[in-house]
Every structure is written in structure tokens, then in C-alpha cells.
Amino acid sequence: MAQLEIRQVSKVFTDHTAVSNVSLTVNDGEFLVLLGPSGCGKSTLLRMIAGLELPTYGDIVIGGRLATRLQPKDRNIAMVFQNYALYPHLTVYENIAFPLRVRGANTKNVDEKVRWAAGLVGLDSLLKRKPRQMSGGERQRTALARSLVRDPDVFLLDEPLSNLDAKLRHSAREELRQFQDRVGVTSVYVTHDQVEAMGLGDRIVVMQGGTVRQIGTPEEIYQYPADTFVATFMGSPPMNLIQQDDITLGFRPENFLPESNYPSGSDVTRIAFRVYRVEYLGGDRLLYGHVCGGLPETPAIARIPSSVSYSPVVGSETPFAVATADLRRFETSSGRALPVDGIVVERRLAHG
Amino acid sequence: MADARAAMDGDRTLAYATLAPSFFLLVLLAAVPTVTVFATAMQDVGMGDMSGPYVGFENFAWALESQAFYTALWNTFVWVFGSVAIEMIFGLGLALLLNKTFLFRGVARAVILAPYLVPTVVAVLVWRYMFHDIVGIINAGLITVGVIDKPLLWLNSQSLAMTSVILVGVWKFFPFVVIALLGILQSIPQEQYEAAKIDGASGFQQFWRITLPYVMPVFLLTALLRTIWSFHKFEIIYLMTGGGPLDATTTLPILVYLKAFSDFEFGRGAAVAILTFTILIVFLGLYFLLIKRAEAHQ
Numbered sequence: 317m318a319q320l321e322i323r324q325v326s327k328v329f330t331d332h333t334a335v336s337n338v339s340l341t342v343n344d345g346e347f348l349v350l351l352g353p354s355g356c357g358k359s360t361l362l363r364m365i366a367g368l369e370l371p372t373y374g375d376i377v378i379g380g381r382l383a384t385r386l387q388p389k390d391r392n393i394a395m396v397f398q399n400y401a402l403y404p405h406l407t408v409y410e411n412i413a414f415p416l417r418v419r420g421a422n423t424k425n426v427d428e429k430v431r432w433a434a435g436l437v438g439l440d441s442l443l444k445r446k447p448r449q450m451s452g453g454e455r456q457r458t459a460l461a462r463s464l465v466r467d468p469d470v471f472l473l474d475e476p477l478s479n480l481d482a483k484l485r486h487s488a489r490e491e492l493r494q495f496q497d498r499v500g501v502t503s504v505y506v507t508h509d510q511v512e513a514m515g516l517g518d519r520i521v522v523m524q525g526g527t528v529r530q531i532g533t534p535e536e537i538y539q540y541p542a543d544t545f546v547a548t549f550m551g552s553p554p555m556n557l558i559q560q561d562d563i564t565l566g567f568r569p570e571n572f573l574p575e576s577n578y579p580s581g582s583d584v585t586r587i588a589f590r591v592y593r594v595e596y597l598g599g600d601r602l603l604y605g606h607v608c609g610g611l612p613e614t615p616a617i618a619r620i621p622s623s624v625s626y627s628p629v630v631g632s633e634t635p636f637a638v639a640t641a642d643l644r645r646f647e648t649s650s651g652r653a654l655p656v657d658g659i660v661v662e663r664r665l666a667h668g
Numbered sequence: 669m670a671d672a673r674a675a676m677d678g679d680r681t682l683a684y685a686t687l688a689p690s691f692f693l694l695v696l697l698a699a700v701p702t703v704t705v706f707a708t709a710m711q712d713v714g715m716g717d718m719s720g721p722y723v724g725f726e727n728f729a730w731a732l733e734s735q736a737f738y739t740a741l742w743n744t745f746v747w748v749f750g751s752v753a754i755e756m757i758f759g760l761g762l763a764l765l766l767n768k769t770f771l772f773r774g775v776a777r778a779v780i781l782a783p784y785l786v787p788t789v790v791a792v793l794v795w796r797y798m799f800h801d802i803v804g805i806i807n808a809g810l811i812t813v814g815v816i817d818k819p820l821l822w823l824n825s826q827s828l829a830m831t832s833v834i835l836v837g838v839w840k841f842f843p844f845v846v847i848a849l850l851g852i853l854q855s856i857p858q859e860q861y862e863a864a865k866i867d868g869a870s871g872f873q874q875f876w877r878i879t880l881p882y883v884m885p886v887f888l889l890t891a892l893l894r895t896i897w898s899f900h901k902f903e904i905i906y907l908m909t910g911g912g913p914l915d916a917t918t919t920l921p922i923l924v925y926l927k928a929f930s931d932f933e934f935g936r937g938a939a940v941a942i943l944t945f946t947i948l949i950v951f952l953g954l955y956f957l958l959i960k961r962a963e964a965h966q
Contacts, residue, residue, distance in 0.1 A: 366862075366866060367865075367866075368862050368865070368866075387865075388862075388865045388866040389865060389866065389867070389868035389869075393866065394866065395862075395863065395866050397859045397862070397863060398859075399857065399859060401857065401859035401860050401862065401863035403860065403877070403878065403881075404882075405881040405882070406881075414864075414867055414869075414877070415867035415868055418864070418867060418868050418869040418870070418873050418877070419868050462867070
């Protein structure tokens with residue numbers, strides 16, 4: 317168990333800067349998710365924490381100990397790789413035992429630990445299998461067990477669910493989180509999947525172009541995006557953005573409803589909407605269209621629960637509205653969020 | 669239905685028709701000579717019309733009772749296992765080296781292939797010149813450095829000829845081993861090493877526990893392939909020493925050649941060829957067994 321600090325870390329490769337002046341602290345026992353599109357520097361940051369890459373600038377502190385220049389093996393960290401990196405010629409048992417064996421642990425100790433770790437992830441009955449005889453989910457659990465077998469201070473996960481099919485990914489996510497709660501080890505998890513990030517993270521770090529755009533709980537990031545990048549990266553479909561001179565208005569599709577849905581007298585902002593296509597998704601309907609009537613004609617999406625009785629009329633202008641409390645404002649030039657009435661958006665911008 | 673059947677028959681006819689040329693070529697180039705050799709081995713063929721009285725297995729009996737055959741068999745094993753062992757160890761070392769990142773790695777990889785690409789005759793002529801006892805660079809070099817004080821008869825002494833021939837064979841064929849092993853080394857996912865580093869494995873442990881097990885199936889397969897190829901290697905030895913001095917480098921293929929075209933005992937030569945062929949088949953069976961096991965491993 318340990319706190320992890322990243323102090324003004326940058327990684328410059330010969331042709332580009334992968335990570336630029338990132339500072340953050342992962343609290344003891346916290347599950348922190350690094351989220352961003354591919355090439356945003358999240359994996360490079362994780363590899364620097366692991367010691368597989370050396371930071372060009374800055375320091376990494378693990379459990380109060382300066383670790384910037386320590387070998388990976390001396391950091392007492394564990395890592396689960398995207399493709400699990402299991403040793404194909406070894407059984408599950410020997411894969412899990414590997415970290416203990418290379419450190420010269422005695423056989424009895426190894427056996428005890430391996431069975432403990434395998435039990436944690438429910439692999440007890442598969443110990444004699446080779447990796448190629450197992451499903452993706454079982455391999456992932458083997459990788460988990462291997463990384464946990466020597467009580468790491470910090471647990472690093474590099475897109476461990478991305479090789480699983482969609483159905484399995486859902487249950488594996490649930491298992492992973494339960495598992496982390498049980499073990500309580502400080503974890504840093506890299507993903508490009510915002511749903512995964514929201515579901516798993518105590519806090520999320522949204523990265524783009526090597527910098528941190530926002531750090532916050534899933535609610536903070538979703539409700540109060542620090543800038544237009546975060547606003548459109550989080551949520552599917554993304555936040556609608558309507559550029560109106562210096563100010564850009566933002567509202568989530570699910571907050572964009574026909575005016576008739578709001579009780580009379582509630583504080584709403586009216587926005588006329590012309591629907592040109594309806595997508596039925598079962599639980600919801602997605603309405604694709606343009607905002608109009610006074611605002612600059614901009615494409616927008618409304619998400620209306622199927623339980624709400626409303627029949628959209630394609631082609632005609634309909635009065636829609638957003639509860640004023642759900643409306644966000646951004647500075648058009650910088651993309652930064654402006655303060656919301658009564659709520660101070662704690663943005664904690666690393667580049668601010 | 670009838671149409672479909674007619675179409676299928678048509679397909680089949682076309683298939684046989686297109687296969688026929690290759691089939692006849694195979695029969696002509698492989699089956700006919702093999703059968704001919706068998707036939708020859710059963711006859712007492714001398715010079716002249718390439719046929720002679722039928723003698724059954726007399727030629728085989730001769731071979732299995734003659735000192736020449738066993739000497740050649742022994743020489744073949746020395747040649748094969750000597751060169752393959754050195755090629756494999758040396759080849760693995762070089763492949764590991766070339767798998768590291770360094771300046772001019774691409775150039776080094778290309779240069780390493782050179783011996784494999786030089787025509788055997790050219791290479792052997794140069795090597796013979798280098799091995800020459802009076803004007804050869806090898807003796808000159810060794811004398812200059814002080815390892816020896818008088819020239820060694822590399823190709824003309826019974827004790828050194830085999831060593832010299834093996835050296836040239838290794839030089840000529842180790843690039844094959846390097847390329848085969850480099851291929852498998854490059855296919856090892858980098859994450860395996862990264863995971864091992866994080867797990868605490870030292871450089872030696874990474875080699876022993878990841879690299880070696882990964883390479884092993886290909887290593888064994890390559891070794892066996894090189895064994896089979898060395899076993900029937902003819903031109904290098906023949907061009908270097910002609911099988912001599914005396915019978916010091918007479919391997920089985922050389923014995924076949926000498927019996928047939930030097931002693932003009934075609935029947936006995938053919939019998940030795942068949943015996944060589946039989947030993948090779950055992951290795952071939954082993955080879956296919958290994959391939960099957962390697963495939964099951966995938």
C-alpha cells in the first residue's frame with residue numbers, strides 16, 4: 317500500500333513530446349483511471365511509473381521513496397499488460413509463481429502464495445492449464461493473479477479489458493472493481509474507454525496531447541467538464557456544443573428535452589430544435605437535428621427515454637429546452653469552462 | 669442435380685488435367701531415378717552398358733561387411749554432428765547479438781548472409797587457397813601470431829582434414845541458422861520481457877526463462893534440418909579434399925560417388941546410396957514428428 321506521486325513529469329522522444337509536465341497524486345488505496353484517446357500519453361505515463369521508460373524531466377515518488385531512476389523490479393509495483401504477456405510455455409501455476417521464483421522464494425512459500433492469488437481471482441481449478449488453453453477472461457485473471465502474488469505497493473493496468481469481447485468486458489469490469497475493493501491496493505488504470513473509466517475510477521484523469529485536461533471524480537468530470545475537449549470526450553453521444561460568439565453553450569443530450577416535458581414555471585433555457593432523423597435504441601431514442609431559432613444553426617443530438625411519450629416530427633421546428641442548471645458555458649477561444657452559478661468547478665488543471 | 673454432377677465431374681477432370689504435368693515431372697525426376705538406383709543396387713554393374721547380372725542383395729552385403737562403409741559412416745557422423753553443433757551454438761549467439769539494437773544492425777544482418785550466398789565452388793577455391801600449407805593465409809597468420817612454428821597441413825593430413833572441412837561447412841551454413849533463429853527471436857513479444865523485468869527477472873533469468881523456451885522448438889527443428897542437409901552434403905567435401913587424404917573425409921555421399929565413378933562399381937555405389945537414403949529417412953521421420961509437435965504447440 318502506498319501513495320504515488322507524479323511530479324512535473326515530461327517524456328520527450330526524438331520526434332515528439334509524449335507527456336508534458338504532468339503532476340498528480342494517487343492516494344493510498346485509490347483507483348485512478350488515466351483516460352484519453354490513443355496517443356494522448358497515458359500509456360507512456362504508466363510506463364514511466366512502471367520504470368519501463370525514463371522520464372525526461374520530473375520525478376516519480378512511490379510510497380514516499382524517490383523512484384524515478386529505480387529499476388522496475390525495485391519499485392515493488394505490478395503491471396497487467398494489454399495482451400497479458402503471459403509466458404506461453406508455462407502453466408497458469410508457473411505463470412503466477414514466476415515473480416516469486418525469479419526472486420528465489422522457497423517452494424513452500426511459493427505454493428502458498430500462488431494458491432492464495434489464484435483463489436482471489438477464482439483460478440483454483442485451472443492451475444495446470446497453459447495460457448493457450450484458456451479463454452480471454454481466464455488469461456486476464458491469470459495476469460491479475462501473477463501481478464498480485466508478491467503484494468505490490470502499486471498496481472498498474474494497461475487496458476487490461478480491451479482484448480475481451482463486449483459482453484465479457486462488462487462482467488470483467490465488475491469483477492476487477494470488486495477485486496480492487498477487496499485487495500485495496502493503489503491502482504492506476506489506463507484506458508481509452510470512457511465507460512470503463514466512469515465505472516471503475518475513484519477519480520479520472522482525462523489526458524490529451526500529453527497534458528492533463530481534468531482530474532476529478534466521474535461525476536465531476538461528466539457534470540462539470542473543464543473544457544470542450546473533456547465535454548465532448550466524455551459521454552456517448554457527446555455534449556452538444558453551440559458556439560455563440562465568445563461563449564460556447566454546452567448541454568448533454570439527455571438534458572435536452574421537449575419543452576412540454578418540464579413542469580411549468582421551472583427555470584429552463586429554450587432552444588428550438590429541428591429533428592431530421594430518429595434512432596431507436598431500445599431504452600432511448602436519439603434525435604439528430606439542428607438547433608435553430610436565434611441560435612447559430614448547429615448539429616445537436618437529443619436523447620429521450622423511450623418511456624417519455626413524445627413523437628418527434630421530422631423536419632419541423634420544435635420547442636426544446638435545457639434546465640438552466642444543466643447548461644454549461646465555455647470560453648470559445650480557449651475552450652475553458654466558465655464558472656457555473658453557485659458551483660465552483662474545481663478544475664485542478666495541470667496546464668492552467 | 670444432374671447438372672451439378674456434370675459440373676463436378678468437369679471440375680475433377682480439369683483438376684486431374686492440370687495436376688498431370690507436375691505429376692509426370694515428379695515421376696520422371698524422383699521416382700524413376702529412385703527405382704533405377706534400386707535396380708542398379710541389385711546388379712553387378714560394371715563399366716559399359718549400365719546393366720549386369722542380377723545379384724540380389726550381394727552389393728548390400730558387401731557394403732555392410734566392408735571397412736570402407738563403416739569408415740564413411742563414422743566420418744559422416746563426425747562431419748554432421750561436428751558442423752551442426754558448432755553452427756547451432758555459434759548461430760544462436762550471433763542471432764542473439766543481431767537481435768539487439770545497435771548502429772548498422774541492418775548492414776550487419778545483410779553481411780552475415782554473405783557466406784550463404786557465395787557459390788560453393790568459388791568459396792571452396794578461396795578456402796583451399798587460404799588453407800594452403802605454404803602460401804595460405806591461415807598458416808601465415810598463425811605463424812606470425814606465434815601459435816604454431818611450422819606450417820600445418822590443413823587439408824593434407826589425416827588428423828586435420830576433417831576439422832578444416834567442418835570449418836568451411838560451418839562458415840558456409842551458419843547464416844541459415846542465424847536467420848532462422850533471428851526470425852523466432854523477433855517474434856517474441858516485447859511485453860514478455862517487460863513483464864519479466866517488473867516481476868524482477870535479471871537479464872540471465874530473462875534469457876533462461878523466456879528467450880530459450882521460446883526459441884527451443886525452432887532451434888531443434890533447425891538443428892534437425894541442418895543435420896539432414898549436412899548428411900547428404902557432397903560438393904564442399906569433394907571440392908575441398910576429394911574425400912581424402914586416404915579416406916579421412918570420405919563421407920557416405922563421397923563413398924557413393926567414388927564407388928560409382930572412380931572404381932566404376934555402380935552396383936556397390938548404388939547399394940551405399942540406398943543405405944544412406946535409409947538413414948536419412950529416419951531423420952526425416954524425426955523431422956516431421958518435431959514439426960507436428962511444434963504445430964500442436966501453437
